[in-house]
Amino acid sequence: MYVCTNRKRTAFTLVELLVVIAIIGILVGLLLPAVQQAREAARRMQCSNRLKQTALALHNYESSYGRMPPGCVGTTIFSQPQYPTGPDSGKFHSRLGWITLLLPYIEQGPMADMIANHNPNGELPLYWNGASGGIETLFCPSDPGAGKTEYLRAVGPVDVRESTFSNYVGCQGSTGTMVGTDVTGSRLDGIFIPRHGTKFRDITDGTSNTLMLSEILLPENNTSSSNIGNASDWRGLVWNVFGPTVLFSTRNPPNTRSADRMVRCSNPQRTPCVVTGTSSSQYLHARSMHPGGIQGALADGSVRFIAETISTTTYRHFGSRNDGNVLEPF
Template identity: 40%
Template sequence: MYPRSFSGCRSGRAYKSAFTLVELLVVIAIIGVLVGLLLPAVQAAREAARRMQCSNNMKQVALALHNYESTHRSLPPAWVDWDALYADPLHVAHANVAVLPFLEGGNAESQYNYNVRWDHAENADMATNMPGTYQCPSNPEAGATEPDSGFQTCDYAHIRSDTGWITDPAPNRSMFEQNEIRKFRDVTDGLSHTILQYESAGRAALYVQGRTAVSPSWWSQEYRAWAGHFNSGWLYPYQVELDPNTGNPNVTWFVGTDIINVSNLYGAPYAFHTGGMQISLADGSVRFLTENIDMDVLSALTSIDGHEVVGEF
């Protein structure tokens, strides 16, 4: 046999043309544009899901308050001066603790000693025993602890004191008040027009207009710890300016018209949702309030007996 000659023969193998550098760069650029378009949509979808979970949390707490009121014939207190109630045979705890049996937290509530303060050593186990229902998933540090007491912080606060006197010199009552106990029958404005709770999120730190600041020493633990006696607040307007040297906030109370999402100082209304915050109403429903809500409407929603006419909000 003669050896096979390859001279002058073409290979039968087909050669594929490769991407040029320009084509590769174009493909990468297209992918980058698509990712850039998709990412905001994904983030918006995630925030929508977090906001829905936050709404569900607030609704559960509102229903727990209804069940508590039905059982005990009154709501629990959301603002308690322990010294004023120490000699009272009806020792009480803040609403966050009192409603635990109606939030599947009966075991935790049974460990709470009502005869001593919330921060007594006998209640130390409550520090990190806060239900997930009290945490807004939009808060990047939900469930974080308050640095001084070691107690976790709740992202929801109970309304205390109405804002009606800003536009009306005769103040009315709110759903909760200092050392007072309410009943739903006390609400003459209608349960669907009366705020029960609102968001005051991120209180493990001090937030001012979207960024953290140095917490002032006079910001009491009791406004921040989830079981503290003062875990409630008000919806008054105020201005906050940061000291350029210390980073501490300089607060001017009752000035201006900005109320929602200014700061979470002293349990003020603050949320990590864009454009507003969520509230629960005394009828158990949850609504979203925008930052530019009319002050008269907001004022009307904070009182239980102001007899205001509330339109759409």
């Protein structure tokens, strides 16, 4: 006589295990984009706050001096201070960007004092002790290149130097050129002009209709190149503004596929660049890792998101301080 007994199972069957794994995979697949979006939202908010701090610092600077800081200081922006001849021979303060003048207003007073008291005996401004390291408030946390502190001074063998970079750059206007002799803004129609400080009264289009700051990406250096021009990427370089390193143009919309033009730049796919030595044809485009556009600070101190779908015409008007055009909604 056989007696039937119920036996408890102690394990999943293979089919059940596969079903559970599939369900977990689906849930993870649904959850990861939400987590990534939440993280990007937090990074974007932090980026907005840093842009806001920089914009307010510029307002404080203007209140102190009656004008905005010049895009860069010095007799010219292309002569080499360490050369034995030329208008900037031996002058340390020749190619310092506008961010340098803003240091006391972004809680970097000691660094500003180091610059003011520096006597480099003809060194370029990016060689001085104390130039290395990053200023956290100048970096966008969404950019993988944020925190960059190295550039290349020579190639073969590569001479790696420490310096300071910034994701946040000033608007030079819509013309898309970096004219070394333009000290009045006759060719550059933005707020930041080489060796000339714009006043708020010069912004006749209105401070709430004029773009003042935005962001660029900081590409990595190309150490495999044998040419210094496309090996070291100086976009965002603070101390040695060899061209528009801390200035951008609104000639093309945000995140454009059009290449930047610089004296020193590598050429990664996400930040294309053409090396040029012509001072009248250098410009950077605003770019970011924020999906769909960039963030910009207006001359009134507010920060807003600018979609990459903005029309070229509207964006150019936005970058000009005095073209007299009315902005279309965007």
